[in-house]
Amino acid sequence: MKMLFNSFCFVTSILFTFSSCNKNNGNNIIPEPEPQAAFNIYPKPTAPATAGSTGYAGWVGDVMPYYLDGKFHLFFLHDAPDRVKQSSPGQHPIHQFTTSNLLDYNYEGETIAYGNAATQDHLVGTGSMVKAGSTYYFYYTGHNGSSSWLQNNNPGWTTANSREAVMYATSTDLKSWAKKDFSLKAPQGFNMNEFRDPYVFYNDEFKEYWMLVSAQQAGKGVLLVYKTTDPASNNWQVRGTLNVEGDYLMLECADIFKWGNQYYMLFAEDWSGTPGTHYRVANSTAGPWTKPAGGNDMFDGHQFYAGRMASNGTQYYAFAWAHRRNPENDNGTRTWAGNLISHELVKLSNGNLGVKIPEPVQAYFAKTAELSVKGQDGAATQSGSNYTIDGTAAIAGFQFGEIRGTVKISGSINFSNTSGTASVGFNAGTDKNGTYVIRFEPASKRIAAYNNGSEITRVPFNFEAGKNYYFSLIIDNYIAALFLNNEVALTNRVYRAQDNVWSLRADKIKIVASDLKISAH
Numbered sequence: 001m002k003m004l005f006n007s008f009c010f011v012t013s014i015l016f017t018f019s020s021c022n023k024n025n026g027n028n029i030i031p032e033p034e035p036q037a038a039f040n041i042y043p044k045p046t047a048p049a050t051a052g053s054t055g056y057a058g059w060v061g062d063v064m065p066y067y068l069d070g071k072f073h074l075f076f077l078h079d080a081p082d083r084v085k086q087s088s089p090g091q092h093p094i095h096q097f098t099t100s101n102l103l104d105y106n107y108e109g110e111t112i113a114y115g116n117a118a119t120q121d122h123l124v125g126t127g128s129m130v131k132a133g134s135t136y137y138f139y140y141t142g143h144n145g146s147s148s149w150l151q152n153n154n155p156g157w158t159t160a161n162s163r164e165a166v167m168y169a170t171s172t173d174l175k176s177w178a179k180k181d182f183s184l185k186a187p188q189g190f191n192m193n194e195f196r197d198p199y200v201f202y203n204d205e206f207k208e209y210w211m212l213v214s215a216q217q218a219g220k221g222v223l224l225v226y227k228t229t230d231p232a233s234n235n236w237q238v239r240g241t242l243n244v245e246g247d248y249l250m251l252e253c254a255d256i257f258k259w260g261n262q263y264y265m266l267f268a269e270d271w272s273g274t275p276g277t278h279y280r281v282a283n284s285t286a287g288p289w290t291k292p293a294g295g296n297d298m299f300d301g302h303q304f305y306a307g308r309m310a311s312n313g314t315q316y317y318a319f320a321w322a323h324r325r326n327p328e329n330d331n332g333t334r335t336w337a338g339n340l341i342s343h344e345l346v347k348l349s350n351g352n353l354g355v356k357i358p359e360p361v362q363a364y365f366a367k368t369a370e371l372s373v374k375g376q377d378g379a380a381t382q383s384g385s386n387y388t389i390d391g392t393a394a395i396a397g398f399q400f401g402e403i404r405g406t407v408k409i410s411g412s413i414n415f416s417n418t419s420g421t422a423s424v425g426f427n428a429g430t431d432k433n434g435t436y437v438i439r440f441e442p443a444s445k446r447i448a449a450y451n452n453g454s455e456i457t458r459v460p461f462n463f464e465a466g467k468n469y470y471f472s473l474i475i476d477n478y479i480a481a482l483f484l485n486n487e488v489a490l491t492n493r494v495y496r497a498q499d500n501v502w503s504l505r506a507d508k509i510k511i512v513a514s515d516l517k518i519s520a521h
Helices: 002-007 359-364
Strands: 059-068 071-079 094-099 105-112 123-132 135-143 164-171 195-203 208-217 220-228 237-241 252-259 262-269 276-282 305-311 316-326 333-347 353-356 367-369 373-377 379-383 386-390 396-400 407-415 421-426 436-441 446-451 454-460 468-476 479-484 488-493 502-507 510-520
Touching (some): 059 123, 059 305, 059 316, 071 123, 071 316, 105 135, 123 164, 123 252, 164 195, 208 237, 208 252, 252 305, 262 305, 333 479, 333 488, 353 488, 379 396, 386 396, 386 502, 436 488, 446 488, 454 488
Parallel strands (some): 276 305
Antiparallel strands (some): 059 071, 059 333, 094 105, 123 135, 135 164, 195 208, 208 220, 220 237, 252 262, 262 276, 316 333, 333 353, 373 396, 379 386, 386 510, 396 502, 407 468, 407 510, 436 446, 446 454, 468 479, 479 488
16 A cells, blocks of 8 residues: 555645655656546546535545445545645545446445544555444554654644554444544554555454454564454454565555465565565465465556455455556656456466456457458468468568557467567557557566556466467556456556557567457447
8 A cells, every 4th residue: 555655745745744755656746637538447436426426536546345235345545636635634535436247337435534634544545344243344544644643743642653553434334434443553563654454354264353464574564463353342462474475575455365275365565576466375364375386476467456356256356456647648657546457366277366357348348340450561461360470580560450449359369489579569550569568478478568668567477389378458448458368467558559550569479369359349
């Protein structure tokens, strides 16, 4: 959840001084009005027409999903436009989408409000909801980095204030919420400034409630576990830290779920060479939590951030968000919050996690058409919906018609070797490679995306020469999500995808793209 506080540093310079803005990606950027772009698959908050609504236009931050009675309640941190934040008394209230099919979303507006400069929850941070008896408990992060707060100038406090603490609100109907007088701070030996993202669940294995908190000990990110027999008691006792393979500055937005006989953990990190949502596996919630077989511990890249799981009892889904940019173009600075991204999780034959397009989204693309070829160069040939591109001697490829609206490009692709590369390029009119490129890189065992040559995101994947890989590329306005073989995805934000030619190219490799087609609603 750290990114939300860092990106807020510019705006809050008007309101107060933060104690930590060490990874600020939005500093000194003049805020610009965000375009009200329409999305059909990957939504963002829009202002409802009803008078008095608590909903308003903005962006999706960390998602806190909960499934109940046939409906996904997708709580999320709401990030308002910069022009709104400059005059607001706090930031990032918890808002909500609801959906029964991950295709049709209702924006429900605000669930839990932020506080003010004199409260712990000046900014509301990531949390989770659990039901005990007839009461819903929503635990969340309260963040206040103002100097007056940290210097303990607030009346009524007898102990030093901390920048972050766990708080909660209760409800019996998921509509009206009451904040409680509760503040759980980092225990001795843990960083009081890095203590957030509570994930609370009933642990059937140990017959007690667990709370995972993203914490920091001796400069290293850890998951600290609290336990209780009854959330109403407010008696949370430290159980200890989990043994999680890897060394990270923070393990954000963690969650744990059981699928079959295996336990899985999702967490996000933004400070290593492979930022994004990672996962671990274990035979017990107590761990040890190890990397999956083969070591590839990601199923999407940096643009699928803070993924958390919710299940309807049959399917398992991961919900995250894709960074936007400020200003709103491909060359803008990556900024916290963006669009809601939903993937269906797949359990692979070796027990590892993969992802695919949710079935209702697949069914959305019911109208299929042939691709319109705008040009080709090098050793590139076409036979119906099959395209052969031989770039072994020189780069070759096809340029296809302009992308308009929400579409899906799909087919299968075969690579002749694992030393060359193939790529999908966007905005390929003047540059046949495109200015934004998704590149298959077999030699590096990954798929990566680049904007004007600079890497944006990547996901590990092991390719085999001569094997057919089925792929789908969903383009929803300027979100472009690639899915490969029901194993990995690569989510991208490409502002110049719309109304521009796209390309498929090969370099030092021969590729065969079969049954290549474009589909719309």
